[in-house]
Amino acid sequence: xxxxxxxxxxxxxxxxxxxxxxxxxxxxxxxxxxxxxxxxxxxxxxxxxxxxxxxxxxxxxxxxxxxxxxxxxxxxxxxxxxxxxxxxxxxxxxxxxxxxxxxxxxxxxxxxxxxxxxxxxxxxxxxxxxxxxxxxxxxxxxxxxxxxxxxxxxxxxxxxxxxxxxxxxxxxxxxxxxxxxxxxxxxxxxxxxxxxxxxxxxxxxxxxxxxxxxxxxxxxxxxx
Amino acid sequence: xxxxxxxxxxxxxxxxxxxxxxxxxxxxxxxxxxxxxxxxxxxxxxxxxxxxxxxxxxxxxxxxxxxxxxxxxxxxxxxxxxxxxxxxxxxxxxxxxxxxxxxxxx
Numbered sequence: 001x002x003x004x005x006x007x008x009x010x011x012x013x014x015x016x017x018x019x020x021x022x023x024x025x026x027x028x029x030x031x032x033x034x035x036x037x038x039x040x041x042x043x044x045x046x047x048x049x050x051x052x053x054x055x056x057x058x059x060x061x062x063x064x065x066x067x068x069x070x071x072x073x074x075x076x077x078x079x080x081x082x083x084x085x086x087x088x089x090x091x092x093x094x095x096x097x098x099x100x101x102x103x104x105x106x107x108x109x110x111x112x113x114x115x116x117x118x119x120x121x122x123x124x125x126x127x128x129x130x131x132x133x134x135x136x137x138x139x140x141x142x143x144x145x146x147x148x149x150x151x152x153x154x155x156x157x158x159x160x161x162x163x164x165x166x167x168x169x170x171x172x173x174x175x176x177x178x179x180x181x182x183x184x185x186x187x188x189x190x191x192x193x194x195x196x197x198x199x200x201x202x203x204x205x206x207x208x209x210x211x212x213x214x215x216x217x218x219x220x221x222x223x224x
Numbered sequence: 225x226x227x228x229x230x231x232x233x234x235x236x237x238x239x240x241x242x243x244x245x246x247x248x249x250x251x252x253x254x255x256x257x258x259x260x261x262x263x264x265x266x267x268x269x270x271x272x273x274x275x276x277x278x279x280x281x282x283x284x285x286x287x288x289x290x291x292x293x294x295x296x297x298x299x300x301x302x303x304x305x306x307x308x309x310x311x312x313x314x315x316x317x318x319x320x321x322x323x324x325x326x327x328x329x330x
Contacts, residue, residue, distance in 0.1 A: 041320055048313050049326060056300050056309065063302045066239045079238075087244035091226040091269045093293065104292055106269065110244065120242055134242045141243055144299070145228075148270040152295035154313065158320035159290050165322075 006182050008189035016186065020179045027171040034164045037099045041157045048154050051147045058140030065133035072127045081121035081130065087111055089141070101160045103153035106145050226293075229263045231256065232274030236301035240272070253280045260284055260296075269293050274301035275308040 006012060070078060088111040095102040119134060230240040234249035241247045248263065250256040256277055261284070263271050271294050278285060278298040285296050298309040310327075317326050 038320070042326070045313065045317055045326055049310070052309055052313060056305055059300055060305060062239060063236070063300075067302070082238060082242050085241050085244055087242070089228055089244040091228060093226055093269050095292065102292060104269075104295065133239060137239050138243045144272070144297075145270065148272075148295045148297045151297055151313070152292075154316050155289050156292065158316040161320040 006185060008186045008193075010190065013183065013186045013190070016179055016183050020176065020183065023171055023175050023179060027168065027176065030164055030168045030171065033099055034161065034168055037101070037157060037161050037164060040098060041154065041161055044150060044157065045154050048147070048150045051143060051150055055140060055143050055147050058136065058143065062133055062136040062140065065129060065136050069127055069129035069133050072129060077125050078130070081126050084120055086120040087138075091145075098153075098157070099160075101153075101157050103156055104149060106149050108142075108145055226267055226269035228270045228272070229268045230272045230299075231259060231263065232272075232277050232299075232301055236274045236303070237272075245272070250277070253277075257281055257284050264288060264294050264296075269295065271296045272299045273297070274299060275306045276301055276303065279306075279308055 006016075090109045090111075092107040092109065094105045094107070096105050097103075119131060121130075123131075228245045230237045230245050230247045231250060233251070237247045237249060246268075248259050250259055260271070260273070260281060273281070273285075273296055275298045278296075288294060288296055298312060300306070300309070314324055314327050318324050
C-alpha cells in the first residue's frame, strides 16, 4: 500500500486508470506468452534429453572402438592416419523466431558428398577397428549437430521464460495491486473532498439565511 | 559459413578430426580458457567440449549461455560419462520452470 506519494487529483486518477488497463492487458499477454513458451520448451527439453542419451551412448561406443583401434595399432601410424582429414563439415546457421526467442538452426554441409568416402587413410597399415571407430563417430555426427541445435535452443528459451515469468509476477503481485490501491486512495480522497464541499455549502447557506431573515434555530432545522 | 570445433584432452577428441571437425587438444585449464575464447570469436558456431573440461571452465562458458552463437555442448570424454551434460539440461529446466519436472530426480 504505497499510497503516500500520490496526488489525489482527477488528472492523476485518469492517468492511473489508463496505466492499469495497459498493465492488465500486458499481464494477460505476457501470461499467454509464458504458457506457450513453456509448452514448447517442455517438448524441446524432452527431445534434448532423448538426443543427449543417444549421443552420449554413441560417443561412448565410438570411444570404445578408438581404444580398441589404438590397442592394435602403433601410435605413429594411428596419428598419421588421422592427420589429414578428408572430410570437412561446414555449418550454415539460420534463426527461427519462436515466441520472440531467436533460436538457431544448423544446416550442415560436408565436403565429400559420399558418406562412405570419409576415411582419410589407405587401408594398408590400419586395422579394421579404426574403420569401425571412424564410422561410428560419423554416424553419430548428425545427431550431435541436432543436439547442439536443440540444447542451445533450450538454453535460450529457458532464459526467456525466466525473464517472462519475472515480468508476469512483477505485474501480477506488485504493479497491478499497487495501482489499484492508488486508484482506490484517489477515489476515496476525491469523494471525501466532494462531501466536505457539499457540507460547507450547506453550512454557508444556513448562515446566510440566518443573517438575512433572522430565523430562529428551531425553524432553520425544518427549512432544509 | 561456420565451422565446428572440438575442445578437450587429446585422447578424447582425436577421433573427431577424422570426420571433419576441427580438434583443439589442450592440456591445462588456462590454455583451454584462452582457446575457448579464441574459438568463440573465431567463426565457430558449435563447440563441443569434454565434460571434464566443461566443469573447469564453467564461468567462461556461462558468458556464452545467453548469446545465440556459439553453442557450447558438453560431450563425454574417453574416461567415461560423468552425467554433467545431463545435469546441464536439468539446470535449464530448473531455470525455466522453477523446479525439475522432467527428470524426477533420477
